[in-house]
Amino acid sequence: GIQVEQSPPDLILQEGANSTLRCNFSDSVNNLQWFHQNPWGQLINLFYIPSGTKQNGRLSATTVATERYSLLYISSSQTTDSGVYFCAGCRETSGSRLTFGEGTQLTVNP
């Protein structure tokens, strides 16, 4: 199966700061998603982004499929952004099973 590497593993920010989270894939994927796991453990869909760029409020994501990486941008961070951010992908040949990265633990301090 594919390998998914996320960086950085941990990130501490002051409220209002911007950040970039990265996800590298060992092989090309046809499904790529970003999730936020909040402190209550719930997984929130952020983006479905096999390629291109999308924006949703203060969050945006870019996937460069040919170079097998994706970036998640968080601008003007808020304390409610704290939690773990996961990226996950799957290959056409792997059916539909998502392989998750180990996550980036984000802490936003007031």
Place this chain on the structure above:
Amino acid sequence: NAGVMQNPRHLVRRRGQEARLRCSPMKGHSHVYWYRQLPEEGLKFMVYLQKENIIDESGMPKERFSAEFPKEGPSILRIQQVVRGDSAAYFCASSPARSEQYFGPGTRLTVT
């Protein structure tokens, strides 16, 4: 449109008992996936089902675990004779096709 529903949200079982976790996909979604998140770890795929069919069970432990998605009713993940190592959060996801997966709130299983 209600999201993916899972119940119970928390489940406590003693070693040797059976655990049954239920998942109702989003309306119009016929693809269901189960993932497990062990403490302090990421999520791992377990099984992928469509109505009455197991499509991919490559992530399921060989023994004690089974899953079904009947023609009527929710998908069920069943764990027989639970052991402490089964304590984890179990997430269900659904999709309308092989595309974006939407996750439920999870069931947190604690084995005592």
